[in-house]
Amino acid sequence: MATDLSRIRNFSIIAHIDHGKSTLADRLIQQTGGLTAREMSEQVLDNMDIEKERGITIKAQTVRLAYQAKDGLDYVLNLMDTPGHVDFAYEVSRSLAACEGALLVVDAAQGVEAQTLANVYQSIEHDHEIVPVINKIDLPAAEPEKVRKEIEDVIGIDASEAVMASAKSGIGIAEILEAIVTKIPPPKGDAAAPLKAMLVDSWYDPYLGVVILIRVIDGVLKRGQQIKFMQAGTTHLVDRVGCFRPKIEQLQELGTGEIGFITAQIKDVAQARVGDTLTDAKRPAEHALEGFKEVQPVVFCGLFPVDANDFEKLRESISKLRLNDASFSFEMETSAALGFGFRCGFLGLLHLEIIQERLTREYDLDLITTAPSVVYQIEFTHPDPAGITQIDLHNPADMPDPNKIATISEPWIQATIYVPDEYLGSILKLCQDRRGIQKNLTYVGGRAQATYELPLNEVVFDFYDRLKSLSKGYASFDYTQIGYREGDLVKMSILVNEEPVDALSMIVHRGTAEIRGRGMVERLKDLIPRHLFKIPIQAAIGGKVIARETISAMRKDVTAKCYGGDATRKKKLLEKQKKGKAKMREYGSVSIPQEAFIAALRMGDDA
Template sequence: MATPPDTIRNFSIIAHIDHGKSTLADRLIQRTGGLTDREMSSQVLDNMDIEKERGITIKAQTVRLSYPAKDGVTYTLNLMDTPGHVDFAYEVSRSLAACEGALLVVDAAQGVEAQTLANVYQSIEHDHEIVPVINKIDLPAAEPEQVRKEIEDVIGIDASQAVLASAKSGIGIDEILEAIVTRIPPPKGDPTAPLKAMLVDSWYDPYLGVVILVRVMAGVLKKGQQVSFMQAGTTHLVDRVGCFRPKIEQLTDLGPGEIGFITAQIKDVAQARVGDTLTDTKRPAAEALPGFKEVQPVVFCGLFPVDANDFEKLRESISKLRLNDASFSFEMETSAALGFGFRCGFLGLLHLEIIQERLTREYDLDLITTAPSVVYQIELTHPDPAGITQIDLHNPADMPDVNKIKTISEPWINATIYVPDEYLGSILKLCQDRRGIQQNLTYVGGRAQATYELPLNEVVFDFYDRLKSLSKGYASFDYQQIGYREGDLVKMSILVNEEPVDALSMIVHRGTAEVRGRGMVERLKELIPRHLFKIPIQAAIGGKVIARETISAMRKDVTAKCYGGDATRKRKLLDKQKKGKAKMREYGSVSIPQEAFIAALRMGDES
């Protein structure tokens, strides 16, 4: 039997990384009896090892809790634990669209940070009732009153009734539960209307197939019902309906305002796209829910096995991982230097790092990752045979001939950086060096908020690492894409012994090409071992070499056996050696060790 909508509260928890979101979720589950003390573990909703180790949430999770409130009514609370990182912003927006309110968790010592800001504005756009929670009040450095003022100044919401809590110690948990019940509105929805449910998330379960997390907006979703996905255009039969408490509980139906899961014999996660609308096939809704968009990869890189024999294993592992993550895309590619591998698309750098780490850990693979690059839009001077005048370039190695290119455009982002005052100078210099355009600079307490427009190309390498090291870890960074802009971009090739190495080619801005090229060849000189012949390492744009280093040859002393005698004897032997070296250089191949690739690409921007 469906739960009456006026006793349902749907809410999510918004917070910056490491502000105590997962710990608070643990305490709420524990307090409402979702799990016994014996079954409880820390970060219970983070079910991947990487999530627990890094203290981040990668997949949105949901849990249904029963809370007997002080007014005598038992309420059903649906908690959505959303990822905090910018790479998963679309997933967060769909999770927020499934709720009526949000708990805004702010660290009493750290204050408001960049990702808190991005997600809270999304929440305000969805017309949510926001309940501020000032967490970690038992820390020695906690300044709850200062943070209360900061929430009002920076975000502009009333924090006079903010709940003071410590999720770790269990302080203020009852007050938070009461605030959820009294301040967050119940969902609306007509149970007699045609079914309209939003697909909030989907993942692959080896026993159940694809599991779909849904929020019913109107109508009733029953077991045995024939449903259609309005955006994907597919029809499926619902064979299981249920909810998580956090253990699976089977239900007969889901009514308006309820959040639960269904399975419908779907084999591929790509068919169940986040944000799609489910409706009854026999009695469909007039229009789909708004806000659906195709998830587009932003960063691309090549993944190659260190051992060429692992290629089939890599193919199998990537296919399995794709079952759980529809936003990750891949296609096969080959490289003269690295052999067979895959060109993969990711939502951002954290997403790339997580996929790479999961492949290494869960599938025991040693991988080489080529330099990450973004998608460039190239306008051609003349249409190609198929009549196309604009192409999307994912791999620098596929760049067309310079004479055929009219313009190259690159993606730009709007970045918000929060940084303590004493580190501001070095952060501003970092942004200037990366071709940033300053939009705004304001102060909130002892911290500066800098807003910059930056090319995404300059951010994907190591911008985040540099930001953290320059600010001793205190800066926080968040960004939104703002579209494409034309730029003076060129393809820089790296030649080793006059042979181009396609895995090291990259697209750079003409102004920074020389510095980037010089840094790359200097690093490769240190990393490539000496051979019996001289090896030139060059960075070139088109036919013009912009930087060069030479690895000197290992020298065998051929004149060691000459004792005295005429100098021409020595000369004859040295000339013979010289000819041999020239011949060897012509036919000899340079073996670049895998470690050299990894080091050169990982540090591809530390110039």
């Protein structure tokens, strides 16, 4: 039986990492009796170990709560626990589009952070009713009144009725539930109209196949119904309908305004794309819902097994991960130095780190990750034989002949950085060094908000780590992509013993190429062990060497057996050794240990 629309409340929780979002979700579940005290665990809605350890949400989760308000009526509360990180911004936008309101959770000790800001603006764009919650008020460093003023100054929403709470101690939970019922509006929709539902998220379950999280906008979705995905153009038969409380509960149907899940014998997550519109195959809706877009990988890198025998295991593991994450792409590639591996595309650096960690942890693989690079657009001076004038370059090793290239464009981002006053100077210098263009600098209380335009290439390396270390962990950072811009970009190759090492080649700006090259060769000099012959390590752009270091040869004391006697004998022996070394250098090969690769690729450019 469908619930009365006026009794439904769909809301999400917006918060920066570690501001208490998952803990608050736990308390709301506990308070409404979703789980008994025995069934409760920390961060109930975070399924993966990585989510719990890092305190982040990677996949959107939903839970349906039954709540009896002070007015004596029973309400159905649908909570969407959304990812908070910038890499998953599109998933967040779809989760927010499925709600009518949001709880804005701000840490009473830390105040408004960059990520909170990005997601709250998305929420405002969706015309949401926002309920401010000031969390962790029981901390010794808490300054709730200062944070209340900050919410009003920075975000521009009224925080005079902000709920004071501590999710950990259970303070203010009842007030939050009442605020959800009284302030967040019920959903709108027409139950008699043709079915129109939004696909909010999907994941692969080994027993059920692909599980699809949906929000019904109009009409009713029933078990046994033939549905059509409007963007993908495929039709499927719904064999299971239900909701999470947070345990799975099977239902006969999902009515207008409700959030739940369906399964329809779909085997591949790539078929169920986030943001797609579901409709009745026999009586379809006229128009799909707005806001759908194809998720494109932004950062690319190579993943290679440390042990070449693990290649098949890596292929299998990546294929399994792909079942659960359609935004992750991969294709096979080979490298002279690293053997067989895969070129993988990710939504961002956190996404890359999570996939890498899951492969290592869940599938017991030792991996080498090449330097992350972004997608460059290359415009040719003349069309090639196939008539192509522009290509997207994912791998620096595939760079075409520079003589054929008219322009190279790189992706740029607009970054918002929040930082306490005392660290501002070093953060501005960091942005300046990374070719940043300052757009804005404002102050809120004792903190500065800097807005910069930066090339994404400069950010993917180690920008976030440097930002955190320079600000002792206090700076917060969020970004949005703003398109491509032409740049003076060149391919920098690393040569070891005059042989190019394709895994270490990268695309850099001509202005910073020398610093990058010098940093890389200096580091490699320390990492590659000495051989019996001299090894030159060079960084080069085309035929021009821009940095060089030499690893001196190990030397056997061939004159040890000479005691006294004629000096010409010693000279003769040394001369013979010199010739032998020259010959060895000509034919000898340099073995670069895997640790050297890993360390060199982690280098960033803090040299």
